[in-house]
Amino acid sequence: MNVALSDKLLEIRGKFVSSLPERKERLTALHEKLTAGTCTASDMDELRFIVHKIHGLAGTLGFATLGSFAANLEKEVNTAIEKGGYSSTLCDGVTTLSGHVQDAIDA
Amino acid sequence: MNKKDMVGPMKILAVDDDEIILELLKEVVGAAGFPDITLVTSGAEALKTIQNSPTRFDCFLLDIQMPEMDGIELCNHIRKFPAYRSAPILMITAMADRQYIDRAFAAGASDYVTKPFDVLELGTRVNLAARLVQEHAAAEDKSFALEALRDQIETKNSVAMSEEIRIEGVAGVIGKLAFENYLLQLTRGGLFGSCIVAFQVANISTIHQHSSGSDFANTIIDIAEAISDNLRRSEFFLSYRGNGQFVAICHKVVMDTFNDLPGEIAMSIRDMELVYDNGAKMDVQLVMGQPVKCGFFSSKSTLEPLYKAVDAAEAAARSMRRHPGNSGWSSKIDTIRNRLKHPSTKNVSKLEMGF
Numbered sequence: 398m399n400v401a402l403s404d405k406l407l408e409i410r411g412k413f414v415s416s417l418p419e420r421k422e423r424l425t426a427l428h429e430k431l432t433a434g435t436c437t438a439s440d441m442d443e444l445r446f447i448v449h450k451i452h453g454l455a456g457t458l459g460f461a462t463l464g465s466f467a468a469n470l471e472k473e474v475n476t477a478i479e480k481g482g483y484s485s486t487l488c489d490g491v492t493t494l495s496g497h498v499q500d501a502i503d504a
Numbered sequence: 505m506n507k508k509d510m511v512g513p514m515k516i517l518a519v520d521d522d523e524i525i526l527e528l529l530k531e532v533v534g535a536a537g538f539p540d541i542t543l544v545t546s547g548a549e550a551l552k553t554i555q556n557s558p559t560r561f562d563c564f565l566l567d568i569q570m571p572e573m574d575g576i577e578l579c580n581h582i583r584k585f586p587a588y589r590s591a592p593i594l595m596i597t598a599m600a601d602r603q604y605i606d607r608a609f610a611a612g613a614s615d616y617v618t619k620p621f622d623v624l625e626l627g628t629r630v631n632l633a634a635r636l637v638q639e640h641a642a643a644e645d646k647s648f649a650l651e652a653l654r655d656q657i658e659t660k661n662s663v664a665m666s667e668e669i670r671i672e673g674v675a676g677v678i679g680k681l682a683f684e685n686y687l688l689q690l691t692r693g694g695l696f697g698s699c700i701v702a703f704q705v706a707n708i709s710t711i712h713q714h715s716s717g718s719d720f721a722n723t724i725i726d727i728a729e730a731i732s733d734n735l736r737r738s739e740f741f742l743s744y745r746g747n748g749q750f751v752a753i754c755h756k757v758v759m760d761t762f763n764d765l766p767g768e769i770a771m772s773i774r775d776m777e778l779v780y781d782n783g784a785k786m787d788v789q790l791v792m793g794q795p796v797k798c799g800f801f802s803s804k805s806t807l808e809p810l811y812k813a814v815d816a817a818e819a820a821a822r823s824m825r826r827h828p829g830n831s832g833w834s835s836k837i838d839t840i841r842n843r844l845k846h847p848s849t850k851n852v853s854k855l856e857m858g859f
Contacts (some may be wrong), residue, residue, distance in 0.1 A: 402535040406623070409528050416524065449569055450522055453598040456620025457528065464620050468598070 410458040414502060420447055421498045428491045431483060441483070445474045448494065455501070463497040470494055514634050515559060516541040519550045519578065520567035520596070525619075529565055529596070529626075536627030538634065547573030551581055560587050562637045563630070566613075568597035568604060576604075576611045583612035590640055590670070590679070592633035596621065605689050609678055609741060615685040618692075636681060662717035665708060666746040669724045675732050676742045676752075683743035684807055687753060691798065691806050699754050700809045701762075701795040702817035703731060703769070705788060706824040708748025714780050723778060724748075727788060730772035734765055751813060757795070766792040791824050793817030 427444045430436040436444075448471045456464030470490045477483040518529045518541055526543040533541055542561075544550050547570060554561065564582060566575035573581075575595060582588050595608045598619040605616055614636065617629055663669065671677045678686065690698060705711065705727065712720055724744060731750055732742055739755040754762075769790060778786040793816030796809045 399535060402531060402623070405531040405535075406528075409524060409531065412527070413524050449598055453522070453619035454524060454528075457623065458620075471598070 406458070413454055413458050414504075417498050417502050420451065421495055421502070423447055424491055424495045424498065428488060428495065431488045431491060436483065438478075441474065441478050444491070445471065445478065448474055451494070451498070460497075460501045460504075463494075463501050466494055466497050513540060514538050514562040514630075514637055516563045516565060516630075517550060517553060517561045518543050518565040519545070519547065519570070519575065520565075521545050521570045522567070525567065525596075532623045532626050533565070533630050535623075536630050538630060546570060547575070547578040547581070550578055554582065554585065554588075561591065563591060563633045564588075564593045565596050565630075566593060568595055568599045568608065576607050576613075579608065579611040579613055589672075592636050594629060594633060596626075602690070605686065606739070606741075609682055609686045610676075612678075612682075614679070614682050616689045618689075663720050664746075665712040665720075665748070668746045669721045669744055671725050671728050671744055674725065674728045674742075676735065676740050677728055677732060678741050678743055680743050680745050683741060683751065683753070684810065686741060687798075687807060687810055690753075697755065698798045699757050699762075699795045700798065700813040701752050701754065701765075702793045702810075702813040703750040703752075703766075703790055704793070704817040704821040705748030705790050706821040707787065707789045711748070711786065711788065714784075714786075716781055719781055723786065723788070726776050726778060727773060727790065730769050730776065733772055734768045745814070749814065749817065751810060751817075753798075754795075762795060766790070789824060791817060791820040793820050 423443065424447060427436065427440055427447075430440055448467050452464060452467035452471050454464075455461075455467060470487075470493075473487055473490055477487055516533060516538055518526055518533070520526050520529070520543075523545065526545070530541050530543060542553060542557075544553055550566075564579075566578055568575040570578075575597065579593050579595070582591070582593060592614040593612060594615045594617055595613045596617045596619065597604070597608075600618050608616055614633065615629055617626060668680050670679075687700070711723060715723060728742065728744060728750065731752065732740075735742065735752055735754060738757050740752050742750060742752045744750055769792075773788050773790065778788060780786055793813055796813040796816065798809050
C-alpha cells in the first residue's frame with residue numbers, strides 16, 4: 398500500500414474514531430430502553446443501523462475485534478426484529494459492543 | 505503493474521449513506537487509479553445524478569442497506585437505463601447472507617464485495633470492472649463497424665460462435681462474468697449446498713454455420729429459455745458462455761428431477777419447432793454434463809466446480825459427436841412426456857442431493 402493511501406486511511410480512521418462517542422451514547426440510550434422493556438420498533442431499527450455501520454467500517458479501519466463483534470450482534474438484532482422480541486442476550490451484546498467501542502476510542 | 509495490464513480511466517458513481525465509507529471508497533478507488541468518482545448518499549440522489557450527468561458513468565459502487573431505496577432497488581433502476589444495461593455494478597455491503605447475494609445478482613449486479621473489505625482487494629475488483637468496461641467499449645466499436653459493413657455487404661454471420669450473446673428477459677439468466685463472481689462470492693462466504701451443471705449444444709458448429717447472425721442469437725435465447733423453464737423448480741442462475749455452452753448453479757435440487765432434466769429440456773426445445781432461415785428444421789443436440797457439487801471443494805474462493813462442470817458437458821458432447829446414432833434424449837422424449845402425463849407411474853424418490 399502506498400504512503401499517501403496509508404496516510405489517508407489513518408485520517409479516515411481518525412474520523413471514524415471521532416464518530417464513536419456519539420454512536421456509544423446512542424447505544425447506551427438504546428440499552429437502557431432494552432433493559433426497561435420500552436424499546437420500540439423504530440428503536441430496534443436504529444440499533445440495527447448503528448451496529449450495521451460499525452460492522453461495515455471497523456474491520457477495514459483496523460478494529461477487527463469491534464467489527465467482528467458488531468457483525469455477530471447485527472445477526473442477533475436482525476433475529477430479534479424478525480421474531481418481534483428481544484432477550485437478555487441482546488442487552489448483554491449491546492453492553493459488550495459499547496465496551497469494544499470504548500476500547501477503540503481509547504486506542 | 506505491467507503496461508499490458510493497464511486499463512483506461514473510468515467515471516464512477518459511489519452510493520452509500522455513510523459518509524465515512526464514501527470517503528474511504530474515494531481514497532481506495534483513487535489509489536487504484538480511478539480518481540473520477542462522484543459520491544452520493546442515497547438512491548434518489550444517485551438517480552438524479554445519473555439523469556443530470558452530461559457524460560455517462562462507467563461503473564457503479566452501491567451499498568445495499570440504505571434507508572428508503574436500498575442498493576438492490578437502485579441497481580434495478582440503473583439497469584433500466586439503456587446506457588447502463590451492461591455497466592459494471594459492484595455491490596459493496598455488509599450483507600453476507602445468500603438471500604442478499606441472490607437478490608443483488610438477480611437485479612443485475614456484476615460483482616459483490618462484502619464489508620469490511622480489504623483495500624487492496626477492492627482496488628483489484630475495481631480494476632476488473634475497468635477491464636469489463638474496456639471490453640464492452642471494444643465490442644461496441646466492433647458492433648458499430650459491423651453495422652456499417654452490413655449496409656455494404658450481406659454478411660451470413662455477424663455473431664461469432666464464441667461470442668457471449670446477451671440474453672434478456674429469461675428468468676434466472678445473468679452474464680458470464682456476473683455468474684463467475686456469484687460463484688466466487690458463494691465459495692468465499694462458505695455458502696455451499698449448491699450444484700453446478702453445464703449444458704453443451706453438441707452440434708453448435710452446424711447450427712452456427714447454417715444460421716444468420718440474428719438467427720443464431722435467437723436460437724441461443726430459445727435454448728436458454730428451455731433450460732430456464734425446466735430449472736424453475738429449483739433456485740438457480742443460468743449463464744451463456746459462448747460456443748453453445750450454458751452453465752447453471754442450482755440450489756435445492758431434487759435428484760429425480762435432475763435426472764430427467766436433459767430429456768425435459770430436449771422436449772421443450774422440440775416443442776419450439778426451431779427452423780433455419782430457409783425453413784429447414786433445426787436439430788438441437790443439447791447434452792448435460794455430470795452435475796458438480798460445490799461442497800466437494802475447499803472453503804477457499806474458487807471457480808473449480810464451474811470448470812469441472814464445463815469439462816463434463818464438453819466430454820458428453822464429444823461422446824455424442826463420436827456416436828451420432830445415439831442422439832441422446834430425442835428417443836426418450838416420448839417416454840418422459842408419458843411419465844409427465846401420468847405422474848402416478850413416476851418413481852418419485854424425493855431425495856434431495858445431500859450437499
